[in-house]
Amino acid sequence: MQLKTLALAAVTVTIGAAALAHADVENPVVKERMDLMGDIRGAFATLGGMVQGKTAFDAEAAADAKATLEASAAMIPAKFEANEMDPESEAAPAIWEDWDGFTTMASELQTAVAALDTGSLESVQAGFRPIGAACGACHQGYRVD
Numbered sequence: 145m146q147l148k149t150l151a152l153a154a155v156t157v158t159i160g161a162a163a164l165a166h167a168d169v170e171n172p173v174v175k176e177r178m179d180l181m182g183d184i185r186g187a188f189a190t191l192g193g194m195v196q197g198k199t200a201f202d203a204e205a206a207a208d209a210k211a212t213l214e215a216s217a218a219m220i221p222a223k224f225e226a227n228e229m230d231p232e233s234e235a236a237p238a239i240w241e242d243w244d245g246f247t248t249m250a251s252e253l254q255t256a257v258a259a260l261d262t263g264s265l266e267s268v269q270a271g272f273r274p275i276g277a278a279c280g281a282c283h284q285g286y287r288v289d
């Protein structure tokens with residue numbers, strides 16, 4: 145009973161921390177694009193866990209993660225189109241100064257995700273690196289740290 149209460153408390157704390165991460169973001173447009181990146185990170189982490197051997201390979205979970213990444217990558221231009229800012233945002237002005245370059249980076253992520261074969265651990269390992277490279281390339285040019 146006590147253990148169960150403790151476990152529940154731990155879950156509540158974790159969810160609370162995730163919700164708090166963006167508690168200070170007041171601009172709803174910025175919040176939405178951060179949430180989109182959060183979904184992308186979640187799916188990417190699912191694949192990363194398998195690639196690194198932290199979780200067992202699961203073809204269904206890998207296919208789900210791929211579907212989430214495909215859908216989310218396709219939404220990047222729409223979610224970033226409005227030139228909106230918030231003190232919490234890490235978006236660089238280059239996004240709107242060089243919109244074509246930014247959307248090209250989003251397409252490159254889509255291409256890398258489309259090429260991912262989720263059928264085996266080996267194929268996920270092979271396709272994971274280009275996806276990570278596409279994240280990094282866009283962050284380097286269009287996100288300030």
Ligand code: HEC
Nearest residue numbers: 178181184185188233234235249250253278279282286287
């Ligand atoms: C086309 C450009 C682009 C691509 C591709 C991209 N990102 Fe981002 N990402 C951004 C920008 C810009 C921000 C900053 C948004 C803001 O703070 O307003 C960001 C923010 C983030 C954040 C922080 C979100 C937050 O809560 O503040 C995470 C995590 C993230 N990206 C993960 C990823 C991962 C993982 C990938 C690849 C699977 C990826 N991104 C691909 C542009 C991109």
